[in-house]
Amino acid sequence: MLETYPKVAALAEAAAHAVEACLADGLKTRGRASLVATGGRMPGPVYDRLREARIDWARVVVTLSDERSVEPDAPESNARLLRERLFVGEAAKAHFLPLTDYAEPALKALAPFDAVLLGMGEDGHVASLIPGSPALAQGMDPAGERMLLDVPAGVGSPPLARTSLTLAALLQARAIFLLISGAAKREVLARAEAGAELPVRALLAQARVPVRVLWAPQ
Numbered sequence: 178m179l180e181t182y183p184k185v186a187a188l189a190e191a192a193a194h195a196v197e198a199c200l201a202d203g204l205k206t207r208g209r210a211s212l213v214a215t216g217g218r219m220p221g222p223v224y225d226r227l228r229e230a231r232i233d234w235a236r237v238v239v240t241l242s243d244e245r246s247v248e249p250d251a252p253e254s255n256a257r258l259l260r261e262r263l264f265v266g267e268a269a270k271a272h273f274l275p276l277t278d279y280a281e282p283a284l285k286a287l288a289p290f291d292a293v294l295l296g297m298g299e300d301g302h303v304a305s306l307i308p309g310s311p312a313l314a315q316g317m318d319p320a321g322e323r324m325l326l327d328v329p330a331g332v333g334s335p336p337l338a339r340t341s342l343t344l345a346a347l348l349q350a351r352a353i354f355l356l357i358s359g360a361a362k363r364e365v366l367a368r369a370e371a372g373a374e375l376p377v378r379a380l381l382a383q384a385r386v387p388v389r390v391l392w393a394p395q
């Protein structure tokens with residue numbers, strides 16, 4: 178299941194190409210497309226490439242796997258990452274659905290998502306489904322009805338309050354791409370594959386949605 182790339186640049190190229198194909202398929206088949214983007218350090222180079230995709234961005238809706246509770250211009254803001262790296266040029270025509278308290282009905286209407294991009298922390302978290310959080314059990318219910326989860330401050334890096342898509346929401350997807358770099362995260366992934374009860378395991382152990390795991394050493 179693990180796809181190994183020599184460098185993050187090659188991984189980003191492959192991921193951008195694959196997501197573009199998912200969006201193009203959504204546009205062709207359903208007349209609209211949706212992307213769950215993500216934050217952290219990995220996806221920036223993917224967005225740099227994806228924004229060059231020759232698709233009708235005006236019919237694409239982009240939302241986030243999770244957001245930190247910070248001002249929109251704060252360096253920790255995942256929306257800021259999208260503004261700076263994805264919504265540039267033609268891709269600025271895409272519609273952005275921020276993870277506000279009011280996003281739940283719009284997310285339900287948007288699902289299933291054509292593509293979901295995720296990173297993974299060294300604690301095995303995906304989106305903001307973070308080990309040690311009092312909200313984790315609620316967020317990890319695969320049959321849960323809620324798309325959005327409030328995650329109180331105190332866990333994660335940075336340990337800010339967050340809003341996350343739930344596991345049930347993430348699994349309402351046609352394709353999931355998990356982007357990982359470095360030896361430490363590869364080790365975490367191996368532990369999850371071997372049965373460790375980490376949030377990322379819920380993606381690896383299910384068969385409902387195809388998951389591609391893309392890894393590069395750095």
Ligand SMILES: O=C1O[C@H](COP(=O)(O)O)[C@@H](O)[C@H](O)[C@H]1O
Pocket residue numbers: 215216217218219242243244245255295296297298299303304305333334335
């Ligand atoms: O806090 C977060 O972390 C994960 C992983 O980020 P990374 O910097 O360790 O690659 C990210 O996917 C998530 O969106 C973000 O809010």
